[in-house]
Amino acid sequence: MNILVCIKQVPDIEKIKVDSAKKVMIMDGVPNIVNQFDTYALETAVRIKDADPATKVFVVTMGPAQTKDAMKSCLSVGADRAYMVTDDVMNDSDTLATSYVLSAAAKAIEAREGVTFDLILCGKQAADGDTGHVGPQLAEYLNYPQITSASEITVDGGKVSARRPTDEGAEVVAAVLPAVVTMSQTAYEPRYASVKTKMAANRAEIPVLTAADLSLDAAGVGLAGSPSKVIKTFVPERKKGGLKIQEETGELSAQKLTALLSDAGVI
Amino acid sequence: MSDYKNIWVLIDIQNGQAKTLELLTGGRKLADAVSEKLVAVVIGSGTDAAVKDAVANGADQILVVDGADYADYSTEGYTYALEQLAGKYKPAALLIGATISGRDLAPRLAARLKTGLAADCTDLEIDAGTGTIQWTRPAYGGNELAVIETPGARPQLGTVRPSAFKRGEPDTARTAEIIKEDIALPAGTIRTSIIERIAEVAEGIKLEDAEVVVSGGRGVGSTENFALLKELADLMGGAVGASRAAVDAGWISHVAQVGQTGKTVSPKLYIACGISGAIQHLAGMSGSDVVIAINRDPDAPIFEVADYGIVGNIKDVLPALTEAIKKLKA
Ligand SMILES: Cc1cc2nc3c(=O)[nH]c(=O)nc-3n(C[C@H](O)[C@H](O)[C@H](O)COP(=O)(O)OP(=O)(O)OC[C@H]3O[C@@H](n4cnc5c(N)ncnc54)[C@H](O)[C@@H]3O)c2cc1C
Numbered sequence: 143m144n145i146l147v148c149i150k151q152v153p154d155i156e157k158i159k160v161d162s163a164k165k166v167m168i169m170d171g172v173p174n175i176v177n178q179f180d181t182y183a184l185e186t187a188v189r190i191k192d193a194d195p196a197t198k199v200f201v202v203t204m205g206p207a208q209t210k211d212a213m214k215s216c217l218s219v220g221a222d223r224a225y226m227v228t229d230d231v232m233n234d235s236d237t238l239a240t241s242y243v244l245s246a247a248a249k250a251i252e253a254r255e256g257v258t259f260d261l262i263l264c265g266k267q268a269a270d271g272d273t274g275h276v277g278p279q280l281a282e283y284l285n286y287p288q289i290t291s292a293s294e295i296t297v298d299g300g301k302v303s304a305r306r307p308t309d310e311g312a313e314v315v316a317a318v319l320p321a322v323v324t325m326s327q328t329a330y331e332p333r334y335a336s337v338k339t340k341m342a343a344n345r346a347e348i349p350v351l352t353a354a355d356l357s358l359d360a361a362g363v364g365l366a367g368s369p370s371k372v373i374k375t376f377v378p379e380r381k382k383g384g385l386k387i388q389e390e391t392g393e394l395s396a397q398k399l400t401a402l403l404s405d406a407g408v409i
Numbered sequence: 410m411s412d413y414k415n416i417w418v419l420i421d422i423q424n425g426q427a428k429t430l431e432l433l434t435g436g437r438k439l440a441d442a443v444s445e446k447l448v449a450v451v452i453g454s455g456t457d458a459a460v461k462d463a464v465a466n467g468a469d470q471i472l473v474v475d476g477a478d479y480a481d482y483s484t485e486g487y488t489y490a491l492e493q494l495a496g497k498y499k500p501a502a503l504l505i506g507a508t509i510s511g512r513d514l515a516p517r518l519a520a521r522l523k524t525g526l527a528a529d530c531t532d533l534e535i536d537a538g539t540g541t542i543q544w545t546r547p548a549y550g551g552n553e554l555a556v557i558e559t560p561g562a563r564p565q566l567g568t569v570r571p572s573a574f575k576r577g578e579p580d581t582a583r584t585a586e587i588i589k590e591d592i593a594l595p596a597g598t599i600r601t602s603i604i605e606r607i608a609e610v611a612e613g614i615k616l617e618d619a620e621v622v623v624s625g626g627r628g629v630g631s632t633e634n635f636a637l638l639k640e641l642a643d644l645m646g647g648a649v650g651a652s653r654a655a656v657d658a659g660w661i662s663h664v665a666q667v668g669q670t671g672k673t674v675s676p677k678l679y680i681a682c683g684i685s686g687a688i689q690h691l692a693g694m695s696g697s698d699v700v701i702a703i704n705r706d707p708d709a710p711i712f713e714v715a716d717y718g719i720v721g722n723i724k725d726v727l728p729a730l731t732e733a734i735k736k737l738k739a
């Protein structure tokens with residue numbers, strides 16, 4: 143079985159600080175990492191390979207040259223082959239344009255490698271935009287069924303079944319392969335790289351595909367191919383941190399809080 | 410583009426009940442600004458109650474797709490039905506609840522219709538001249554807000570947090586035009602099937618609907634201590650929520666989880682007990698009106714977003730707080 147995992151490199155949002163005077167995010171020194179949910183997707187793929195060594199795991203990312211680091215990191219934790227899609231014409235693509243590019247990339251990689259992907263895994267959402275659009279939109283471009291937000295999957299008999307949350311609890315849904323599944327957090331943690339796997343990943347050849355390699359329709363990529371436009375971004379007004387109460391005992395603190403809440407009309 | 414008219418709201422149905430009725434409040438605002446109709450789209454099997462609710466909550470027109478094919482939500486079935494409706498009626502915009510199924514459906518539909526989509530919106534405005542919607546949404550874990558527009562394509566699509574709007578008082582005397590559409594799915598449209606349903610319905614008030622949420626984190630320490638939170642929540646007519654750490658520890662069901670991978674809540678009062686305030690948690694509760702934090706670490710980041718904080722051990726503070734509020738209410 144062949145699995146393609148879509149990987150996005152994102153800033154580590156835990157390390158973003160906000161300059162509340164200037165009302166901007168401070169991105170200097172914030173490291174880029176593989177989107178957390180994508181690491182769960184990759185680990186899930188590699189576990190399928192562990193159980194069935196005939197499986198091959200491919201990863202792909204669309205992004206600038208520095209996303210090579212993300213690809214190396216994926217190769218060091220079990221991906222067999224990594225592809226980058228890098229081309230300035232793709233700058234400023236929205237999720238629709240990104241999915242279009244990734245669908246073309248999936249086809250191109252299949253042709254180059256002489257494989258067909260049975261399963262395409264994405265993260266549930268990327269930590270920068272938090273949209274969660276690319277998985278379903280990629281599924282639409284490829285005309286595959288989709289399952290979103292899975293926490294556990296099994297592949298059997300030409301189908302993938304996945305456990306996903308619902309507003310009432312959870313459900314297990316099966317989809318006919320080939321399918322796109324987006325992964326939420328799993329019960330297991332992604333594995334770590336070893337010195338040896340890191341060195342091997344450093345030596346690996348990572349092919350770079352351009353728009354020309356994918357025979358894309360230029361009207362469908364970049365700003366021109368993006369119906370969603372970001373008009374502006376701003377740092378929201380943060381509450382300044384309110385009143386902190388620390389009386390001698392918990393009881394006194396609780397009484398003080400209750401009085402304050404009552405005066406303020408909160409309760 | 411000028412052929413595209415009216416603001417549509419998709420009404421989510423779960424167990425025969427209409428959800429996401431709040432979105433009609435947001436839709437009303439947009440429709441009035443451009444003097445167009447507010448249309449509720451109801452898809453399901455056995456939709457009469459949901460149609461009534463949509464009328465009472467302000468829709469001018471209801472489009473109903475009722476049939477066995479739609480008894481359960483499926484990405485491909487619902488996308489097909491909405492594609493047909495959008496093709497026939499050409500709406501200017503469609504608002505979909507940012508629920509688990511809404512966020513599964515909307516991107517697929519946007520790709521089918523080759524249009525823009527704004528995810529998980531918290532605020533909406535419309536340009537009365539062009540009819541273009543400004544969708545406001547959080548990004549970077551809530552550190553930033555972005556305003557998105559789809560100026561050159563129609564319909565405009567967005568998933569909207571139900572908590573972004575308050576449901577109006579239902580008016581059962583209202584009437585609306587109800588149009589039934591028969592949309593049969595071509596064979597093989599749905600390539601997924603539901604194999605098992607696992608209900609984990611929390612008792613009492615639903616987290617998303619509660620005006621008071623008492624949430625517990627790792628600092629709560631045990632299943633038994635969660636009873637302290639339950640007692641306070643019951644007293645205030647609220648619901649119990651949790652951080653992921655508490656869910657992972659097995660002290661409470663995952664349906665109670667608040668945050669990026671859990672529910673988004675915006676109650677009048679959010680009481681965070683033994684929760685550090687990780688950005689993924691804040692993503693689910695930063696829309697709360699008033700936040701109270703109880704934490705023994707005075708430097709816990711949760712205090713930065715709290716209106717009131719108590720530095721102390723929840724085992725001492727919580728029972729005392731419940732007691733003090735009980736006295737006040739007496
Ligand atoms: C991709 C991803 C998605 C995530 N999604 C979510 C999500 O949806 N929701 C979510 O909540 N988290 C989510 N997380 C996890 C999040 O990053 C934090 O790990 C989690 O919120 C921490 O939970 P906590 O605050 O309960 O625990 P901790 O961070 O361990 O904090 C416990 C707090 O309790 C205090 N404390 C301890 N004992 C006491 C006591 N006796 N009395 C008072 N205070 C006490 C401590 O001082 C501390 O501040 C996600 C993480 C990732 C990577």
Ligand SMILES: Nc1ncnc2c1ncn2[C@@H]1O[C@H](COP(=O)(O)O)[C@@H](O)[C@H]1O
Pocket residue numbers: 148149150177179180202203204205237240244263264265266267268269271272273274275276277
């Ligand atoms: N530029 C990209 N390259 C590869 N995969 C991507 C890219 N953008 C998004 N994805 C995938 O789609 C998922 C959802 O992303 P998003 O729709 O941006 O929230 C991510 O977790 C990735 O798996």
